[in-house]
Amino acid sequence: MKVLVVAKAPVAGQVKTRLGARIGAQRAAALAAAALLDTIHACRDAGAQGHLSLSGDLRDAVDGEAISAALEGWAISPQRGDTFAERLVHAHADAGPGPVVQIGMDTPHVTVAALTAVTDGLTDHDAVLGPAADGGWWALARRDPDVVRDVAQVRMSTRNTCTDTRRALERACRTVGIAPTMTDVDTLADAELVAALFPDTRFARAWRGVSTGSTR
Known part of the structure; x- marks a missing residue:
C-alpha cells in the first residue's frame, strides 16, 4: 500500500x-x-509506503521536530498549483505510478482498517472515494495518477465536492467505488465529536488540552 x-x-x-x-x-x-x-x-501502522505533499515549512510548525521524525523514510514533495484541485493532480503525479490512497490531515481517527478498505476497492475500480460527512471526501484512491487529472476542475471544499468528483471521474469513463463515510475535522462541533469518539488519539488529547487552557 502506498x-x-x-x-x-x-x-x-x-x-x-x-x-x-x-x-x-x-x-x-x-x-x-x-x-x-x-x-x-496510522499510515505507518498499516505498513504503507508514505509520501507527503506539503504546503509550508515544518521548521516553522508546531511540533515540527516530532512530525519530521515521524516522517523518516517518507518521500516529501512541495505542493504545486494555483487551486487545491490542481495541487492534488500534481501531488499524485509526484507520488508516481501504481495504486495510491490519498488522504489529508483532517481525519486523525483514520484507522488501518479504513485505509485497507479503500485500497481493496481498487481491485474492482479505477478510483475509490471516501465521502466526508460535510459533502467533501476524506480519501481518493486511484490505480494510476492519470485518473486524478479528471478532477482538476472540480471545486473543492463545498457541500457537493464528493458528488462532483465522482461525476467528473465517471464522465471520463472511470469506474468509482465508494468507501465508508468519515467526519472531517473543520469546526468546533467536528472536533468535539471526533475527540469524544476516539479519546486515545493524539488529537483527542490535544483537544482536552484546549478545553483546559493548554495545548500540550
Whole structure:
C-alpha cells in the first residue's frame, strides 16, 4: 500500500483557520499537528509506503521536530498549483505510478482498517472515494495518477465536492467505488465529536488540552 498525505505544515495562522477564529491560532495549530501525527502513524501502522505533499515549512510548525521524525523514510514533495484541485493532480503525479490512497490531515481517527478498505476497492475500480460527512471526501484512491487529472476542475471544499468528483471521474469513463463515510475535522462541533469518539488519539488529547487552557 502506498499512501499520499496532502497536508499543510501546522503553522499558527495558516491551518485550521475556522477553528483558530474560535480557539486561537496557536491552539488550532497544535490540534493540526496532533491530527497530522495521528495520520502519519496510522499510515505507518498499516505498513504503507508514505509520501507527503506539503504546503509550508515544518521548521516553522508546531511540533515540527516530532512530525519530521515521524516522517523518516517518507518521500516529501512541495505542493504545486494555483487551486487545491490542481495541487492534488500534481501531488499524485509526484507520488508516481501504481495504486495510491490519498488522504489529508483532517481525519486523525483514520484507522488501518479504513485505509485497507479503500485500497481493496481498487481491485474492482479505477478510483475509490471516501465521502466526508460535510459533502467533501476524506480519501481518493486511484490505480494510476492519470485518473486524478479528471478532477482538476472540480471545486473543492463545498457541500457537493464528493458528488462532483465522482461525476467528473465517471464522465471520463472511470469506474468509482465508494468507501465508508468519515467526519472531517473543520469546526468546533467536528472536533468535539471526533475527540469524544476516539479519546486515545493524539488529537483527542490535544483537544482536552484546549478545553483546559493548554495545548500540550
